[in-house]
Amino acid sequence: MKEGIQTTKLIFEEKKASVLFLWLFNLIFFSWDIFYYYFRPYFNGASLNDLRGGLGIWVYLLLVGVLILAIYYIKAGNIYIVKYLYIISFLIIDIMDNLVRYMGSTEHFATGNIVEVLLILFTPIFVNKRYFWTVTIGLIGKDLLLGLILGDLNVLMPVLIYITISALAYILLIRFYSYINSLTKVYDELRQKEKLAVIGQMAAAIGHEIRNPLSSLRGFTQLQQERYPNTNDYYPIMIQEIDRINSIVNDLMYIGKPRVIHFEKASIEEIIAYTLSITQQQAERQGVIVETTMAGPLPPLDCDEKQLKQVFINLIKNAIESMHESGRIKIKVNVLEKTKMSVSIKDEGCGIPDENILNIGEPFFTTKSSGTGLGLMVTNQIIKEHLGELNISSELGKGTRVEVVLPIIHRQRK
Ligand code: ADP
Ligand code: MG
Numbered sequence: 001m002k003e004g005i006q007t008t009k010l011i012f013e014e015k016k017a018s019v020l021f022l023w024l025f026n027l028i029f030f031s032w033d034i035f036y037y038y039f040r041p042y043f044n045g046a047s048l049n050d051l052r053g054g055l056g057i058w059v060y061l062l063l064v065g066v067l068i069l070a071i072y073y074i075k076a077g078n079i080y081i082v083k084y085l086y087i088i089s090f091l092i093i094d095i096m097d098n099l100v101r102y103m104g105s106t107e108h109f110a111t112g113n114i115v116e117v118l119l120i121l122f123t124p125i126f127v128n129k130r131y132f133w134t135v136t137i138g139l140i141g142k143d144l145l146l147g148l149i150l151g152d153l154n155v156l157m158p159v160l161i162y163i164t165i166s167a168l169a170y171i172l173l174i175r176f177y178s179y180i181n182s183l184t185k186v187y188d189e190l191r192q193k194e195k196l197a198v199i200g201q202m203a204a205a206i207g208h209e210i211r212n213p214l215s216s217l218r219g220f221t222q223l224q225q226e227r228y229p230n231t232n233d234y235y236p237i238m239i240q241e242i243d244r245i246n247s248i249v250n251d252l253m254y255i256g257k258p259r260v261i262h263f264e265k266a267s268i269e270e271i272i273a274y275t276l277s278i279t280q281q282q283a284e285r286q287g288v289i290v291e292t293t294m295a296g297p298l299p300p301l302d303c304d305e306k307q308l309k310q311v312f313i314n315l316i317k318n319a320i321e322s323m324h325e326s327g328r329i330k331i332k333v334n335v336l337e338k339t340k341m342s343v344s345i346k347d348e349g350c351g352i353p354d355e356n357i358l359n360i361g362e363p364f365f366t367t368k369s370s371g372t373g374l375g376l377m378v379t380n381q382i383i384k385e386h387l388g389e390l391n392i393s394s395e396l397g398k399g400t401r402v403e404v405v406l407p408i409i410h411r412q413r414k
Contacts, residue, residue, distance in 0.1 A: 011079060017125045018082045022070055024122070025086060029063065029115045055097045062093050083131055087119060091138050095146065102150050109152040111143055116158075120165050124172035127180065132173055136166040199363065200255040207253040211246065218242045251374035254381060255363050261307060261385050263410050265300040268333055268341060275312040279320060287326035290316070294333045301341055302410035307382045314375040315345050315402050321368065322349025322400060336405065344403040351396040360392065386410070 055062075066089045070082045094113070102109050116139050123132040140162050147155030218239060225235035276290060283290055301308075319329045327348040334342045352360065359365045361380045366373030383390050388406035 011077075014079050014126070015074065018070075018074060018079055021083065021086070021122055021125070022067065024118060025115060026063070026067060028118050029113075030060075032114050033059075055093070055100055059093060059097055062089070083126055083128075084134065087131075087135050087138055090115075090119070091142050095142060098146050099149070102146075102152075109146065109150050109154050111146065111155060111158050116162070117165060120162060120169050123169050124176050127173065127176050129173065129177075132166075132170065136162070136169075140166075196255055196363065200253075203252040203255050207249045210249050214242060214246055214249070218246075248372055248374070251372065251378050254374070254378045259307070259385070261304040261382075263302050263304060266303055266305040266308070268298050268301050268343070269294060271301075271303075271305060271308050272312060272331065272333065272343070274309055275316055278309075278313055279316045282317065283320050283329075286320055286323065288320050288323055288329060289326075290329045290331065292331045292333075295335065298333060298335065298341070299408055301406065301408055303386055303406065304382075308386075311379045311382050311404065312343070312345075314379045315404070318375060319345050319347035319349065319400070319402070321371075322347050322351075324350070335408070339408055340405050341408050342403055342405045344401055346399060346401040348399040351398055351400055352392070352394040353396055357392070357394070 066085065070085055073079065073082050073085065098109070098111070101107075119135050119139065123135050126132075140159055143155045143159050143162070147153065147159075221235060221238050221242065225239070272292060272294075276292070279290075316329065316331075323329075329348075330344075330346045332342075332344045332346075334344075336342050356365075356367065361376040362373070363377045364373040380390060383404060383406070386406050387410070388404060391403040391405070392400065393403075394400040
């Protein structure tokens with residue numbers, strides 16, 4: 001539906017450009033011709049007999065024919081063809097006109113119609129590179145061809161002028177392109193944000209409703225466990241699973257909604273150590289070995305400790321989950337340029353296929369049967385709020401390296 005509306009709008013733009021082009025082309029062509037072939041000679045005292053040589057009246061008839069054809073195409077909805085129809089007909093008519101006029105005559109070949117300048121200058125309006133090249137190569141090629149056939153060097157001047165104007169038009173065209181690209185990007189981002197805001201509100205509302213019953217469930221389960229310590233082995237698992245639901249609900253409530261972050265000085269060593277203690281069990285179960293290297297004494301980091309723990313838990317869990325049988329995870333902490341802290345987590349797992357790279361971090365994007373696709377979204381958001389960056393590089397089948405770069409000293413956002 002949306003696509004439909006967008007293409008309709010694009011067709012509408014093309015139509016506007018084409019109609020404007022038709023008006024300008026015909027207006028300029030005919031007034032220039034009248035001025036050049038009728039008024040000018042008249043005022044110079046020439047006789048009206050040998051006015052407009054070449055194809056004479058045929059030029060006008062042909063152009064009116066082209067105009068009728070163009071209007072027909074516009075009405076029939078075949079709008080993209082109009083601009084090509086014009087440039088190609090113009091080239092053919094002009095070549096014939098010039099050949100008839102100059103072949104066998106001693107007159108000097110004069111070219112450089114103002115309408116040709118219009119054709120070139122108008123190319124950026126259509127925002128179409130193929131059309132731009134058709135026009136410039138067509139016009140310049142035509143002049144060079146005529147110069148060659150008629151053996152006249154006079155064509156060089158207009159060719160040089162056309163090259164200059166084309167260069168200008170090309171710059172304009174490129175500017176238009178990049179402007180449109182940024183607009184599209186901004187629009188996409190906005191749409192994404194709106195989508196997230198709606199999902200976020202829903203998730204927050206549902207999450208809120210789920211959390212209360214969940215916490216009483218957890219409380220009662222714990223109570224039961226304490227009351228009958230020897231009867232049921234499943235209580236710890238029940239509590240663990242309830243905690244899992246709780247953490248998923250917490251992640252859900254994060255969508256599209258920045259949380260309040262409390263910046264404090266914290267030790268990155270402690271954060272990593274805590275993270276490892278949480279993920280240790282899972283790592284051992286899968287036979288994964290985790291190696292940590294810290295570069296020398298590390299400065300305290302301005303951050304929200306709780307949130308950062310969440311980030312590293314998510315990343316290390318992903319690293320563990322990417323390896324199906326044993327493997328090694330290398331965690332490295334470095335100080336970059338004295339102002340930034342870099343933590344990289346490298347696994348020897350399955351890697352990320354190229355087609356997934358762009359989707360990673362989108363809410364609910366997951367390739368795991370029991371994944372939520374929320375981990376990296378939350379991670380991204382927390383890192384963004386810390387004004388840091390997340391870099392992911394991955395080689396399919398070899399492993400993935402995820403790097404978190406954070407400013408050591410936090411400056412308040414403007
Ligand atoms: P989840 O872990 O619930 O699937 P995430 O947001 O944490 O959600 O990750 C999204 C997806 O990104 C994963 O399903 C996986 O396909 C991919 N991914 C993330 N980290 C890694 C990694 N270290 N190695 C390979 N793939 C990864
Ligand atoms: Mg995950």
